Amino acid sequence: MKKFINSADDFLKESLQGFGAAHKDIVTCYYNPNFIIRSKYAKKGKVALITGGGSGHEPMHGGFVGYGMLDAACPGFVFSSPSPDQMIAAIEKVDCGSGVLFIVKNYSGDIMNFQMAAEMMTGPSETVLTNDDVAVENSSFTTGRRGVAATIIVEKIVGSLAESGGSLVECKNLGNKVNKNSGSMGVAFSSCIVPAAGKPTFELRSDEMEFGVGIHGEPGRRRDKIKSAKEITNELLNAILEDLKPENKDDILLFVNGMGGTPISELYLIYDNARKMLDNKKIKIARSLVGNYCTSLEMQGASITITKLDQELVNHWDTPVHTAGMRWGM
Amino acid sequence: MKKFINSADDFLKESLQGFGAAHKDIVTCYYNPNFIIRSKYAKKGKVALITGGGSGHEPMHGGFVGYGMLDAACPGFVFSSPSPDQMIAAIEKVDCGSGVLFIVKNYSGDIMNFQMAAEMMTGPSETVLTNDDVAVENSSFTTGRRGVAATIIVEKIVGSLAESGGSLVECKNLGNKVNKNSGSMGVAFSSCIVPAAGKPTFELRSDEMEFGVGIHGEPGRRRDKIKSAKEITNELLNAILEDLKPENKDDILLFVNGMGGTPISELYLIYDNARKMLDNKKIKIARSLVGNYCTSLEMQGASITITKLDQELVNHWDTPVHTAGMRWGM
Numbered sequence: 001m002k003k004f005i006n007s008a009d010d011f012l013k014e015s016l017q018g019f020g021a022a023h024k025d026i027v028t029c030y031y032n033p034n035f036i037i038r039s040k041y042a043k044k045g046k047v048a049l050i051t052g053g054g055s056g057h058e059p060m061h062g063g064f065v066g067y068g069m070l071d072a073a074c075p076g077f078v079f080s081s082p083s084p085d086q087m088i089a090a091i092e093k094v095d096c097g098s099g100v101l102f103i104v105k106n107y108s109g110d111i112m113n114f115q116m117a118a119e120m121m122t123g124p125s126e127t128v129l130t131n132d133d134v135a136v137e138n139s140s141f142t143t144g145r146r147g148v149a150a151t152i153i154v155e156k157i158v159g160s161l162a163e164s165g166g167s168l169v170e171c172k173n174l175g176n177k178v179n180k181n182s183g184s185m186g187v188a189f190s191s192c193i194v195p196a197a198g199k200p201t202f203e204l205r206s207d208e209m210e211f212g213v214g215i216h217g218e219p220g221r222r223r224d225k226i227k228s229a230k231e232i233t234n235e236l237l238n239a240i241l242e243d244l245k246p247e248n249k250d251d252i253l254l255f256v257n258g259m260g261g262t263p264i265s266e267l268y269l270i271y272d273n274a275r276k277m278l279d280n281k282k283i284k285i286a287r288s289l290v291g292n293y294c295t296s297l298e299m300q301g302a303s304i305t306i307t308k309l310d311q312e313l314v315n316h317w318d319t320p321v322h323t324a325g326m327r328w329g330m
Numbered sequence: 331m332k333k334f335i336n337s338a339d340d341f342l343k344e345s346l347q348g349f350g351a352a353h354k355d356i357v358t359c360y361y362n363p364n365f366i367i368r369s370k371y372a373k374k375g376k377v378a379l380i381t382g383g384g385s386g387h388e389p390m391h392g393g394f395v396g397y398g399m400l401d402a403a404c405p406g407f408v409f410s411s412p413s414p415d416q417m418i419a420a421i422e423k424v425d426c427g428s429g430v431l432f433i434v435k436n437y438s439g440d441i442m443n444f445q446m447a448a449e450m451m452t453g454p455s456e457t458v459l460t461n462d463d464v465a466v467e468n469s470s471f472t473t474g475r476r477g478v479a480a481t482i483i484v485e486k487i488v489g490s491l492a493e494s495g496g497s498l499v500e501c502k503n504l505g506n507k508v509n510k511n512s513g514s515m516g517v518a519f520s521s522c523i524v525p526a527a528g529k530p531t532f533e534l535r536s537d538e539m540e541f542g543v544g545i546h547g548e549p550g551r552r553r554d555k556i557k558s559a560k561e562i563t564n565e566l567l568n569a570i571l572e573d574l575k576p577e578n579k580d581d582i583l584l585f586v587n588g589m590g591g592t593p594i595s596e597l598y599l600i601y602d603n604a605r606k607m608l609d610n611k612k613i614k615i616a617r618s619l620v621g622n623y624c625t626s627l628e629m630q631g632a633s634i635t636i637t638k639l640d641q642e643l644v645n646h647w648d649t650p651v652h653t654a655g656m657r658w659g660m
Contacts, residue, residue, distance in 0.1 A: 002519035002536075002630060004559040004596040006603075014559075015595040018602030022618040058595045189332035192593075206332075229334040229344075261591045263522075263627045265345040265388045266334040272348030273336075288352040292622070297593045298630065300332060327657055 001198045008195040012055055012077055019062060023324045026066040030093065034086040035075050038093045041067040041322070047162040047171050048072070048096040051103040051155065052082040053110055056194070057215060060152060060294045063325025069159035070103075070323075071096065078194050078297070079216045081109035087117035099124040099168035103154055103175060105147030106131040126168055128175030130154055132184045132305065134243040135212030135220045146214050149257045149294035149305045150182035153317075156326065160316035174316075178307060183240040186303030187220075187232055188213035188259065192296045211235070215259075215296045229266075233273040236304045241281070246308050251286035253317065254278065255305040260295035262302055267291065270302055287317055293325065331528045338525040342385055342407055349392060353654045356396040360423065364416040365405050368423045371397040371652070377492045377501050378402070378426040381433040381485065382412040383440055386524070387545060390482055390624045393655025399489035400433075400653075401426065408524050408627070409546045411439035417447035429454040429498035433484055433505060435477030436461040456498055458505030460484055462514040462635065464573040465542030465550045476544050479587045479624035479635045480512035483647075486656065490646035504646075508637060513570040516633030517550070517562055518543035518589065522626045541565070545589075545626045559596075563603040566634045571611070576638050581616035583647065584608065585635040590625035592632055597621065600632055617647055623655065 005011050013031060020029030020037070030036040042048065051061045052074030061073040072090040074082035091100055100121070104114045106129050118125045132150035139146050158166075158175045166174070188210040191200035201217035204210060209227070212220025227235075246252060256271045258264065267290050278285060286309050294303070307313070320329030335341050343361060350359030350367070360366040372378065381391045382404030391403040402420040404412035421430055430451070434444045436459050448455045462480035469476050488496075488505045496504070518540040521530035531547035534540060539557070542550025557565075576582060586601045588594065597620050608615060616639050624633070637643070650659025 002539075002556060004562065004592065004600050004632060006558045006560050006599075011595075011599065014602045015599040018598035018600070018605065018620070021605050021615075022598065022601050022620050055595065056593075058593065058598075063594075209332075226332060228336045230336050232334065260593050261628055261630075262334065263386075263388065263590050263625060264393075264622070265341075265385065265627070268348035268352065268388075269336075269341065269345040270334050270348070271352050272344045275348065275351050285351075290348070290352050292594070295593060297595070298591055300591075300628065302334060329660070330658075 001193055003195060005195055011195045012075065016075065026322060026324060034089045036086065036090045036093055037062040037065045037073045037075065039065045039071045042071040042094045042096060044097055046096050047098045047166060047168050048094040048100045049103060049159055049162055050090050050094065050100055052076065052087060053105055054079040054081060056297050057295050059325030064152060064155050064323045066323035067330065068163050068319055068321035069155050078196065081113050084113045084116035084120060087114060088120055091121050101158065101168060101171045101175065102127040103151065104129050105151050106144055107141045108143060109141065124168060126172040128154060128172055128179065130179045132179060132182045134183045134239050135185050139214055140218040141216065148184045148215050149255060149303055150179060150184050150307060152293050153182055153253065153255065153305065153307050154178045156321060157313055157316040160319040178313065181308040182305060183243045184303055184305040185236045185239050186213050186259065186301055187211050187236065188299055188301035190261065190300040191217055192260065192299040213301060215294060217296065229269055230273050233270050234277060237274055237277055240304060240306050244306060244308060246283055248282050251284045251309045253287040253289065253307040253309055254285045255289040257294050257303045257305060258292040259299040259301035260292055261298040261300040264291060267302055274304060286314060331523055333525060335525055341525045342405065346405065356652060356654060364419045366416065366420045366423055367392040367395045367403045367405065369395045369401045372401040372424045372426060374427050376426045377428045377496065377498050378424045378430045379433060379489055379492050380417065380420050380424065380430055382406065382417060383435055384409040384411060386627045387625050389655030394482060394485050394653045396653035397660065398493050398649055398651035399485050408526065411443050414443045414446035414450060417444060418450055421451050431488065431498060431501045431505065432457040433481065434459050435481050436474055437471045438473060439471065454498060456502040458484060458502055458509065460509045462509060462512045464513045464569050465515050469544055470548040471546065478514045478545050479585060479633055480509060480514050480637060482623050483512055483583065483585065483635065483637050484508045486651060487643055487646040490649040508643065511638040512635060513573045514633055514635040515566045515569050516543050516589065516631055517541050517566065518629055518631035520591065520630040521547050522590065522629040543631060545624060547626065559599055560603050563600050564607060567604055567607055570634060570636050574636060574638060576613055578612050581614045581639045583617040583619065583637040583639055584615045585619040587624050587633045587635060588622040589629040589631035590622055591628040591630040594621060597632055604634060616644060
């Protein structure tokens with residue numbers, strides 16, 4: 001197993017300790033008994049945005065804790081849901097006093113544990129469930145569609161509203177709107193290796209790709225021979241646009257996301273191919289994001305996310321943000 | 331070859347086009363007859379900072395063109411030097427009127443071509459040569475030590491001085507100081523694949539790593555069995571510290587850099603291991619940088635860079651910067 005690692009058991013703790021130390025101006029990390037990443041910007045009176053999920057998708061979610069995005073993140077072990085206890089501890093740590101909005105990707109384990117935490121806690125809470133992956137209905141760990149990279153778009157836009165004093169219900173409604181306006185789909189050229197497993201999650205031949213792959217290596221629509229970047233981009237885009245059905249006047253955010261093992265130069269090449277296809281369809285790219293944001297450890301692959309924008313969403317996208325993984329305006 | 335690519339010939343152009351479109355608020359890209367990335371922030375009266383080198387190390391250097399860093403970058407083909415014509419065209423495009431500082435990594439091809447450009451141009455120019463890689467003296471494409479990730483630290487700090495009105499000689503002297511204060515060393519778990527070659531640059535067995543690897547896959551100090559993250563970090567740090575000889579009172583910048591195919595969670599784990607070792611040696615980490623900044627396409631691997639800091643360097647490190655690859659304060 002070719003990894004920078006000392007032991008599979010300590011992998012997450014050591015990585016989090018490094019993260020916490022490198023970004024101590026933004027976050028405080030807790031390790032005992034629960035792993036929690038808390039924003040130093042969390043403040044009384046705002047709606048607290050809390051999320052979590054299995055680790056292995058970094059910078060998601062810990063990298064988006066900070067000003068203008070999340071108040072806390074609960075990292076589970078690699079590809080494993082965080083526990084309800086962990087979530088309750090996170091709620092106590094942020095304690096903003098205006099309710100808690102959980103942002104949860106649509107995986108059965110995550111949903112169950114966040115639901116238990118919501119029942120165990122005393123204050124008010126709401127949940128935004130993301131399910132932007134248009135590849136397949138139902139999957140290995142999911143009933144319905146999987147929640148993937150659009151979760152980050154939800155976190156940025158709702159984070160902005162919460163920072164500016166939006167109420168719990170307003171934040172929930174905006175989160176649902178962003179999720180409804182978003183579609184994603186990805187492709188993998190290689191599997192990742194979960195440290196505790198020590199071997200690839202799945203095997204692909206040297207000329208094969210998994211089309212519509214999940215961020216834990218779940219099967220997608222099909223296995224296929226490697227295609228050109230244009231053919232891959234075209235198929236990903238068409239699947240997303242078929243689902244979102246943007247109209248001519250719609251502005252969109254185009255987000256090309258790397259899975260962890262793909263050079264950023266290839267992500268920009270995908271962006272270029274997508275941009276030309278969208279131009280032909282008279283769909284206007286109003287905002288862009290390119291990079292490794294929602295990853296699957298060292299998986300070689302990429303995904304495209306499109307979010308239909310209106311002025312409200314653009315305004316919240318543009319507000320200042322200061323996290324380890326996304327920063328502008330401050 | 332598992333890449334997002336349409337043809338090896340068009341790889342760089344399509345990638346640059348995507349980069350230029352995604353970051354049109356920061357840069358203007360030119361394609362004909364020369365590839366040039368020019369900052370929209372370049373302004374009359376300042377010293378122009380121009381760099382270049384083979385592509386494949388993204389975000390270096392194009393990702394550091396913008397406010398507070400570079401005025402222009404000349405991307406050569408993957409792992410190939412840019413041409414003197416390309417550099418002359420870049421000089422004409424920025425034309426700031428207070429001289430040009432070339433920041434050049436120590437590779438024979440880059441040096442020769444930048445030297446030719448300096449002779450061909452009419453205005454004054456100076457050059458800062460980076461050679462921070464402590465792994466080996468002389469290498470496949472280098473006489474002396476290789477220039478690697480510390481080049482980015484030079485670009486940020488000298489970029490700040492140039493932005494605030496520093497003269498050509500002041501910028502040159504500061505660049506030389508940062509380079510002298512910096513040391514780097516890296517390790518590879520896998521080779522990258524240059525698109526035009528279509529196959530790995532070198533081969534490593536499933537349990538092997540290249541210790542002291544260059545950013546084009548050049549051999550390092552030795553091939554060895556994969557070690558624990560602690561052992562690798564310890565050896566990299568000791569090699570750098572032996573070279574830099576920081577004193578107890580020195581503050582440092584600790585920069586853990588990914589080669590392109592390593593998950594960021596592993597980079598934070600290396601950071602954590604390095605942090606503890608530096609604590610033990612009473613060396614204070616005053617600033618940190620963790621991420622994929624100076625890459626080798628999809629190579630699995632990482633490098634550590636240490637820069638000894640003083641108040642002047644810290645002040646310039648902290649000033650606002652707005653580039654695709656590094657952004658804060660604006």
